[in-house]
Amino acid sequence: AIKNNTAPAKWTYSNIEHMKTQLKRLGFAYDWSREFATCTPEYYRWNQWLFLRMLEKGIAYKKTGTVNWDPVDQTVLANEQVIEGRGWRTGAVVEKREIPMYYLAITRHSEELLSALDSLPGWPERVKTMQANWIGKSFGVRLAFPYELDGEAGRLWVFTTRADTVMGVTFCAVAAEHPLAARAARRDPGLAAFVDECKRGSVMEADMATMEKKGMPTGIFVSHPLTGEKIEVWVGNYVLMSYGDGAVMGVPGHDERDFVFARKYDLPIKQVIEVADQPFSLEAWQPWYTDHGKCVNSGKYDGLDFDRSVDAIAADLKAKGLGEKRVTWRLRDWGISRQRYWGCPIPIVHCPACGDVPVPEDQLPVVLPEDCVPDGSGNPLNKRGDFVNTDCPRCGKPAKRETDTMDTFVDSSWYFLRYACADQNGKMLDERANYWLPVDQYIGGIEHAILHLLYSRFWTKVMRDFGLVKLDEPFTRLLTQGMVLNEIFSRKSEGARVQYFNPADVELEFDEHGKRTGAKLKSDGKPVDSGGIRTMSKSKNNGVDPQSLIDQFGADTARFFMMFASPPEDTLAWNDDGVEGAYRFLRRLWKFAHDQMTVISGAKAATAARDNARRELHLLLQQANFDYERRQFNTVASAAMKMLNLLESNATPSRAPLLREGTSILLRILSPIAPHITQALWRELAFGPDILYAPWPLLDEAALVQDEIELVVQVNGKHRGAIRVPSDATRETIERMVLADANVQKYIAGQPVKKVIVVPGRLVNIVV
RNA sequence: GCCGGGAUGGCGGAACUGGUAGACGCACGGGACUCAAAAUCCCGCGCCCCAAAAGGCGUGCCGGUUCGAUUCCGGCUCCCGGCACCA
Numbered sequence: 001a002i003k004n005n006t007a008p009a010k011w012t013y014s015n016i017e018h019m020k021t022q023l024k025r026l027g028f029a030y031d032w033s034r035e036f037a038t039c040t041p042e043y044y045r046w047n048q049w050l051f052l053r054m055l056e057k058g059i060a061y062k063k064t065g066t067v068n069w070d071p072v073d074q075t076v077l078a079n080e081q082v083i084e085g086r087g088w089r090t091g092a093v094v095e096k097r098e099i100p101m102y103y104l105a106i107t108r109h110s111e112e113l114l115s116a117l118d119s120l121p122g123w124p125e126r127v128k129t130m131q132a133n134w135i136g137k138s139f140g141v142r143l144a145f146p147y148e149l150d151g152e153a154g155r156l157w158v159f160t161t162r163a164d165t166v167m168g169v170t171f172c173a174v175a176a177e178h179p180l181a182a183r184a185a186r187r188d189p190g191l192a193a194f195v196d197e198c199k200r201g202s203v204m205e206a207d208m209a210t211m212e213k214k215g216m217p218t219g220i221f222v223s224h225p226l227t228g229e230k231i232e233v234w235v236g237n238y239v240l241m242s243y244g245d246g247a248v249m250g251v252p253g254h255d256e257r258d259f260v261f262a263r264k265y266d267l268p269i270k271q272v273i274e275v276a277d278q279p280f281s282l283e284a285w286q287p288w289y290t291d292h293g294k295c296v297n298s299g300k301y302d303g304l305d306f307d308r309s310v311d312a313i314a315a316d317l318k319a320k321g322l323g324e325k326r327v328t329w330r331l332r333d334w335g336i337s338r339q340r341y342w343g344c345p346i347p348i349v350h351c352p353a354c355g356d357v358p359v360p361e362d363q364l365p366v367v368l369p370e371d372c373v374p375d376g377s378g379n380p381l382n383k384r385g386d387f388v389n390t391d392c393p394r395c396g397k398p399a400k401r402e403t404d405t406m407d408t409f410v411d412s413s414w415y416f417l418r419y420a421c422a423d424q425n426g427k428m429l430d431e432r433a434n435y436w437l438p439v440d441q442y443i444g445g446i447e448h449a450i451l452h453l454l455y456s457r458f459w460t461k462v463m464r465d466f467g468l469v470k471l472d473e474p475f476t477r478l479l480t481q482g483m484v485l486n487e488i489f490s491r492k493s494e495g496a497r498v499q500y501f502n503p504a505d506v507e508l509e510f511d512e513h514g515k516r517t518g519a520k521l522k523s524d525g526k527p528v529d530s531g532g533i534r535t536m537s538k539s540k541n542n543g544v545d546p547q548s549l550i551d552q553f554g555a556d557t558a559r560f561f562m563m564f565a566s567p568p569e570d571t572l573a574w575n576d577d578g579v580e581g582a583y584r585f586l587r588r589l590w591k592f593a594h595d596q597m598t599v600i601s602g603a604k605a606a607t608a609a610r611d612n613a614r615r616e617l618h619l620l621l622q623q624a625n626f627d628y629e630r631r632q633f634n635t636v637a638s639a640a641m642k643m644l645n646l647l648e649s650n651a652t653p654s655r656a657p658l659l660r661e662g663t664s665i666l667l668r669i670l671s672p673i674a675p676h677i678t679q680a681l682w683r684e685l686a687f688g689p690d691i692l693y694a695p696w697p698l699l700d701e702a703a704l705v706q707d708e709i710e711l712v713v714q715v716n717g718k719h720r721g722a723i724r725v726p727s728d729a730t731r732e733t734i735e736r737m738v739l740a741d742a743n744v745q746k747y748i749a750g751q752p753v754k755k756v757i758v759v760p761g762r763l764v765n766i767v768v
Numbered sequence: 769g770c771c772g773g774g775a776u777g778g779c780g781g782a783a784c785u786g787g788u789a790g791a792c793g794c795a796c797g798g799g800a801c802u803c804a805a806a807a808u809c810c811c812g813c814g815c816c817c818c819a820a821a822a823g824g825c826g827u828g829c830c831g832g833u834u835c836g837a838u839u840c841c842g843g844c845u846c847c848c849g850g851c852a853c854c855a
Contacts, residue, residue: 067853079854129772451852482848538854564780564792571773578779581793635781638791712788714787714836719788722788756835
């Protein structure tokens with residue numbers, strides 16, 4: 001919208017129109033009568049309505065959170081808009097800011113979101129694994145290191161999944177935001193500077209994890225909860241305040257990160273776990289040992305294995321009142337406030353007298369003005385007096401509206417429920433939702449494996465808890481498409497700004513060996529930089545518009561080509577080189593059907609004839625059925641091509657029954673992929689009026705039976721030929737026949753036969 | 769860095785439960801048809817040696833299990849997705 005200097009509403013609605021045209025031209029069977037857009041007040045009013053219900057129950061709540069702040073544009077930046085620590089438009093060094101935001105308590109549902117994954121057999125394992133790891137249930141021990149500071153007693157709490165190594169603690173580390181760090185910083189300017197430095201860094205987890213691990217001692221000492229030993233507390237830039245208690249115990253002997261830290265700052269390293277098959281030595285024992293094992297150098301815990309030592313240590317800690325077993329989760333609550341214009345307004349009014357006041361239900365929806373044209377500096381809503389200025393719903397005095405909008409993940413968390421009753425204006429959902437839901441087959445990119453799918457599952461559970469729908473899980477079966485990648489072309493312009501060019505507008509240059517030498521923009525002939533091959537995205541402008549394929553080759557070719565390119569779950573680097581092949585195939589099919597029209601429509605119904613061609617035909621049908629079932633559509637397309645090859649090589653009037661049966665099977669297995677051509681041919685060949693309502697072709701098992709089969713013969717695992725045997729031959733018969741075979745004898749050459757392996761229907765391997 | 773996935777000819781990919789690696793296409797080479805071109809059809813097409821036959825090597829890399837490994841196990845490398853404000 002900024003680039004096009006257009007109101008986002010206009011831009012969005014025209015994009016919807018464009019994409020609808022594409023979908024319709026591709027011939028998808030969508031029920032457009034249920035269409036709606038999540039950016040209309042008729043939809044998002046229910047986001048607001050449910051948000052207020054959640055606020056009443058404490059599921060939605062307010063607390064501060066950290067955002068990226070561009071000091072030049074005076075704007076909050078998304079993580080994606082921070083490039084190497086600088087704002088994408090201004091190039092200014094980005095700062096962290098703490099601002100109040102609304103959160104949804106997704107962590108209240110951690111247990112169910114995790115355990116219910118087991119109730120989803122129709123979901124890919126990889127997605128369930130990713131979600132389970134994201135939720136991150138870990139069993140451990142929360143323990144306290146007591147200390148005395150300025151005559152006051154305190155306890156430093158940490159969480160560990162490795163309580164068995166507690167006897168190996170040589171230091172503790174706290175996050176920069178930890179109260180102890182703040183206290184120590186007050187009397188140590190050097191430390192204060194370090195704490196500030198830690199707070200300046202990136203908010204992103206990937207940056208946190210890859211940055212250099214740094215620390216500084218606080219001068220504060222705590223006591224080991226079991227031995228009473230003095231242990232120094234450090235501030236570590238790698239300790240997260242948002243996980244556990246914002247503090248960790250340091251066991252350099254048995255934790256990689258602690259080891260690196262200890263080496264860097266010369267902290268002691270203790271071995272307390274027995275290393276399998278290896279005596280302990282710091283030099284030889286590079287660099288650490290993180291496996292479970294028996295305790296050593298651990299006093300009364302020596303010799304205990306992981307489970308027993310954790311039990312014993314937790315029991316001793318509990319007896320001292322210094323710890324107990326504890327379950328900790330990685331999942332954090334969902335921050336939904338966005339300091340952005342184009343979104344669903346958060347329905348809150350800020351009153352100088354009454355504070356934050358929810359907008360009453362009868363005043364919903366709070367409608368977003370659609371005519372703002374953002375310029376990139378700040379949220380344009382703040383400049384709209386007619387939106388901001390209002391009266392307090394409680395006391396009636398002048399007040400200001402909240403200008404933050406909701407994360408658009410909120411919109412996508414329940415749209416599928418709304419499809420069941422998109423015309424319902426009186427409530428969020430009606431009883432039709434219970435009739436239609438759950439979604440039988442959900443389809444989406446693998447990039448949504450965690451966030452969107454987890455938020456939808458959570459939102460569904462909240463709606464269920466409110467009695468709005470009788471549904472535990474929204475999606476019964478899930479197909480996650482692999483990403484379609486394409487090359488990114490760009491130029492650096494003023495400041496940090498990068499301009500991206502669509503690959504369709506770029507011409508590639510090659511040398512005489514066909515090697516890439518460069519790329520230039522078609523419009524000005526000047527070179528562009530290649531940014532590697534990445535997911536197609538709006539921001540990188542590397543998407544492909546299917547329209548050009550449809551214009552050139554038609555919808556069926558575009559569909560067939562895309563299905564043939566790769567299995568849907570695989571990543572695919574886009575390349576339309578093969579589209580000619582798809583086009584040729586469909587044209588060949590069209591020509592074949594017309595050439596053989598009189599033969600096919602004049603033929604009698606299929607006989608139960610048993611011959612190689614008919615056997616081949618039914619093998620291909622079996623293959624197509626199997627591949628449809630396992631959602632591997634590229635090999636369905638292959639089977640269709642093989643079928644046409646088979647029919648073409650049998651295209652004589654004497655094979656009329658085969659041609660008729662084969663064509664009717666071929667059209668039907670191809671129909672989901674190329675619906676237009678197959679429908680036209682179905683009708684022209686007089687198979688029936690409408691292929692969509694034709695029954696699925698029936699596999700003739702009898703056609704697959706054969707009297708003789710060919711077995712591969714191997715000698716010492718090497719392919720040495722083949723032999724034909726009766727299909728009902730016994731193991732003994734096969735063995736005898738193979739050993740009697742002259743060709744086989746040549747390879748055995750008088751050596752003693754040690755073993756003969758017969759794999760029924762496949763091969764024989766002779767070991768000499 | 770952590771979590772999930774992937775790597776097979778010049779290219780996209782196939783190989784179902786450990787059993788003939790490279791199906792089906794694309795590209796390319798040769799031929800037919802044509803005055804010519806396009807379209808179409810036929811043949812070839814992993815690498816090495818070779819006139820041919822035969823043979824050897826080969827599924828990212830190193831190692832293991834097995835009569836037999838693209839497939840199973842251990843250890844790596846590189847690429848893709850996600851990492852909580854792209855959605």
